[in-house]
Amino acid sequence: MPQPSDTTAGVGPSPLARAHVSPWGDRAWGAGVSILGGSILVVAGLILAELGGVSLVAWKKLGLLRFLFGSDWDPVQDKFGALPFIYGTLVTSTIAIVVAVPVSVGLALFLSEMGPKQLRRPVGFAIEVLAAIPSVIFGLWGLFVMVPWLRESVEPFLQAVLGFLPLFQGPMIGLGYLAAGLILAIMILPTIASVTLEVLKTVPLALKEGALALGATRWEAIRMAVLPYARPGIVGAALLGLGRALGETMAVTMVIGNAPDIHASLFAPGYSLPAVIANEFAEATGDVHVGALASLGLVLFGITVLLNALAQVLIRAVSRGMSRGAA
Amino acid sequence: MKKFALSALLLVAGTASAGPILVTGAGATFPFPLYSKWFAEYNKAFPDIRFNYQSIGSGGGIQQFTNGTVDFGATDAPMNPDEMAKAADAVHVPTVLGAVVVTYNAPFAGLKLTPDLLAAIYLGKVSKWSDPALAKVNPGIKFPDMPITVVRRSDGSGTTYVFTDYLAKVSSEWKEKVGTGKSVSWPAGLGGKGNEGVTGLIKQTPGSIGYVELAYANQNKLPLTTLQNRDGNFVAPSLESTSAAAAGVQMPADYRVSLTNAAGATAYPIASFTYLLIHKDMADQAKGEAIVKFLWWAIHDGQKLAAPLDYAPLPKSVVSMVEKTVQGLQVQGKPVTLAAAQ
Numbered sequence: 001m002p003q004p005s006d007t008t009a010g011v012g013p014s015p016l017a018r019a020h021v022s023p024w025g026d027r028a029w030g031a032g033v034s035i036l037g038g039s040i041l042v043v044a045g046l047i048l049a050e051l052g053g054v055s056l057v058a059w060k061k062l063g064l065l066r067f068l069f070g071s072d073w074d075p076v077q078d079k080f081g082a083l084p085f086i087y088g089t090l091v092t093s094t095i096a097i098v099v100a101v102p103v104s105v106g107l108a109l110f111l112s113e114m115g116p117k118q119l120r121r122p123v124g125f126a127i128e129v130l131a132a133i134p135s136v137i138f139g140l141w142g143l144f145v146m147v148p149w150l151r152e153s154v155e156p157f158l159q160a161v162l163g164f165l166p167l168f169q170g171p172m173i174g175l176g177y178l179a180a181g182l183i184l185a186i187m188i189l190p191t192i193a194s195v196t197l198e199v200l201k202t203v204p205l206a207l208k209e210g211a212l213a214l215g216a217t218r219w220e221a222i223r224m225a226v227l228p229y230a231r232p233g234i235v236g237a238a239l240l241g242l243g244r245a246l247g248e249t250m251a252v253t254m255v256i257g258n259a260p261d262i263h264a265s266l267f268a269p270g271y272s273l274p275a276v277i278a279n280e281f282a283e284a285t286g287d288v289h290v291g292a293l294a295s296l297g298l299v300l301f302g303i304t305v306l307l308n309a310l311a312q313v314l315i316r317a318v319s320r321g322m323s324r325g326a327a
Numbered sequence: 328m329k330k331f332a333l334s335a336l337l338l339v340a341g342t343a344s345a346g347p348i349l350v351t352g353a354g355a356t357f358p359f360p361l362y363s364k365w366f367a368e369y370n371k372a373f374p375d376i377r378f379n380y381q382s383i384g385s386g387g388g389i390q391q392f393t394n395g396t397v398d399f400g401a402t403d404a405p406m407n408p409d410e411m412a413k414a415a416d417a418v419h420v421p422t423v424l425g426a427v428v429v430t431y432n433a434p435f436a437g438l439k440l441t442p443d444l445l446a447a448i449y450l451g452k453v454s455k456w457s458d459p460a461l462a463k464v465n466p467g468i469k470f471p472d473m474p475i476t477v478v479r480r481s482d483g484s485g486t487t488y489v490f491t492d493y494l495a496k497v498s499s500e501w502k503e504k505v506g507t508g509k510s511v512s513w514p515a516g517l518g519g520k521g522n523e524g525v526t527g528l529i530k531q532t533p534g535s536i537g538y539v540e541l542a543y544a545n546q547n548k549l550p551l552t553t554l555q556n557r558d559g560n561f562v563a564p565s566l567e568s569t570s571a572a573a574a575g576v577q578m579p580a581d582y583r584v585s586l587t588n589a590a591g592a593t594a595y596p597i598a599s600f601t602y603l604l605i606h607k608d609m610a611d612q613a614k615g616e617a618i619v620k621f622l623w624w625a626i627h628d629g630q631k632l633a634a635p636l637d638y639a640p641l642p643k644s645v646v647s648m649v650e651k652t653v654q655g656l657q658v659q660g661k662p663v664t665l666a667a668a669q
Contacts, residue, residue, distance in 0.1 A: 072512065073512060074511070074512035075483075075508055075509075075510040075511065075512070076505065076506035076507065076508040076511050076512065077506065077512075079512075143527050143528075143531060144527070144531065147531055148531060151532075171474060173476060173517070173532060174531070174532070175517055175528070175532075253481065253520055254520070254524065254527075257517045257518065258481035258517065258518025258519070258520075259513070259516065259517060259518060260512075269517050269518075271518075275481075278482075279481045279482040279483070279510075279518070279520060280482065280483045280510050281483075282383065282384040282386060282387060282482065282483060283384050283385060283386040283387075283482065283483025283484060283485075283509045283510065284386060284483055284509075284510070285386045285389065285390070285410070285509075289510075
């Protein structure tokens with residue numbers, strides 16, 4: 001096998017000498033890696049092409065714009081609009097991020113900076129367990145435990161205190177955007193918390209020590225030295241969580257109510273993109289219905305790509321702002 | 328290496344000889360518990376015939392049957408004209424009946440509904456239990472002042488097809504606004520995935536009403552609503568009243584008929600057949616014979632296994648019709664001799 005000699009040659013001084021040792025081994029290795037790397041592009045391309053091919057019927061029949069911005073979903077009359085599902089996906093994911101990010105960052109800070117040593121282990125273990133629970137279990141727990149609690153305690157309280165906002169008006173049934181958003185928040189919490197924790201561990205000790213030496217309290221040191229340094233990483237962690245929230249199917253469909261409507265109230269039932277695909281695909285027989293469901297898949301794909309691009313921009317902006325602040 | 332060659336040899340030998348015959352099928356989930364019982368019992372009686380049935384849903388069953396990837400299909404709703412055009416040689420063989428029942432979560436028992444009321448509730452027009460129209464039909468019940476939360480299936484389903492088919496028959500407004508389908512545009516309510524999802528939502532939501540299959544409702548002891556049938560009688564859902572629905576319908580030769588809102592004094596109004604889809608003339612001698620003989624067994628001995636699993640057996644009039652249909656099936660252009668099975 002030529003590979004071991006390759007690696008030792010790689011440490012050697014002259015790159016030319018290395019090329020002499022085994023050009024074929026290098027080339028084969030290079031080609032192999034390229035194939036493996038390129039396969040991910042091929043897979044993504046095939047998914048897009050297949051989804052696009054199946055969707056085409058629906059676009060021809062419905063018109064792309066009317067499909068994207070239509071809000072009626074009527075399989076009997078072959079009328080399909082994606083807006084209620086896009087809206088439901090975005091609203092529930094937003095709730096999840098708004099709830100999960102502060103909690104996760106607090107949790108990560110507790111584990112890395114503040115918490116007593118004896119507690120860090122069990123809390124860290126609990127986060128890992130949370131990450132390993134299958135989503136259908138979250139859905140069941142949501143339906144049987146969280147939804148009644150929301151209906152009887154949380155939603156009446158929110159309506160009494162914040163009822164002047166359209167977000168918290170209307171009948172309280174427990175199921176709906178709020179329930180789905182909260183379930184998602186719990187599900188993405190371990191992802192965000194563990195990545196944030198890793199990021200916090202990379203903060204140089206000298207920064208913290210410097211802040212403390214200058215007379216900062218613990219909280220001030222975290223606020224002025226730790227968090228700014230970790231900010232790009234935390235944004236990245238949040239987007240990782242958001243990616244999971246957007247695609248989550250089972251838990252969401254069990255608590256969102258599965259009604260393709262658009263409501264301002266978070267108490268109202270809604271629907272999400274992955275949920276409707278999972279629900280209707282198995283028994284969709286008409287070509288247009290199948291096409292519309294595949295198009296929803298494309299829309300979800302598009303949202304994920306957009307968010308990833310946005311993440312790149314955001315992380316770059318945040319790290320640039322940080323280096324300027326440091327200068 | 329030797330082992331591989333040996334097993335390859337065995338494989339070839341297995342397909343060539345008249346060893347165990349494997350018949351594959353796919354389709355409806357609703358009759359799956361009964362079909363697995365049937366296949367197991369039949370395999371005990373005829374050990375060299377094995378059935379492999381995948382309950383992937385009626386839509387998938389029709390598709391796989393049409394594409395020829397399985398030997399037989401199974402569906403709850405009969406194939407529509409478009410689907411029939413793609414599989415011209417398909418024969419529908421009704422096996423048992425199912426019913427869709429209306430269940431609820433409210434502080435009273437013995438709810439009765441008229442067709443108009445049920446449609447009005449699902450249209451969102453009767454949205455409170457204190458509605459006077461409900462009290463008129465149920466003089467014995469003291470209704471609470473509670474909103475009615477409508478629950479229905481979120482996944483595409485034959486159960487939804489039968490339920491909406493019934494509503495479209497009894498309410499012109501439903502027919503116009505919503506129509507009949509496995510997934511429809513619901514005017515009101517919450518969606519649950521599967522019978523268990525609907526039941527979960529109903530149990531979790533006070534004041535809710537929803538529909539599930541009779542078998543599922545019986546096994547889970549859910550409260551059942553008594554419905555007024557076409558003859559004006561209030562009929563509780565049961566296996567007998569479900570079978571009665573099939574007896575009161577003018578049966579076409581291909582059985583593609585809706586049994587909802589059927590005539591008959593004791594007929595329960597939301598009933599339906601579930602079918603196996605068979606090719607009229609089958610190409611594979613061994614498999615074809617096995618299928619035809621199994622069907623003969625299913626409409627005779629198999630019917631006795633239906634009731635214990637909460638499926639309604641076919642009424643006698645229908646069995647004698649299906650006998651002729653099964654006798655009309657062919658393998659390589661020739662009918663199968665069924666004397667032994669009889």
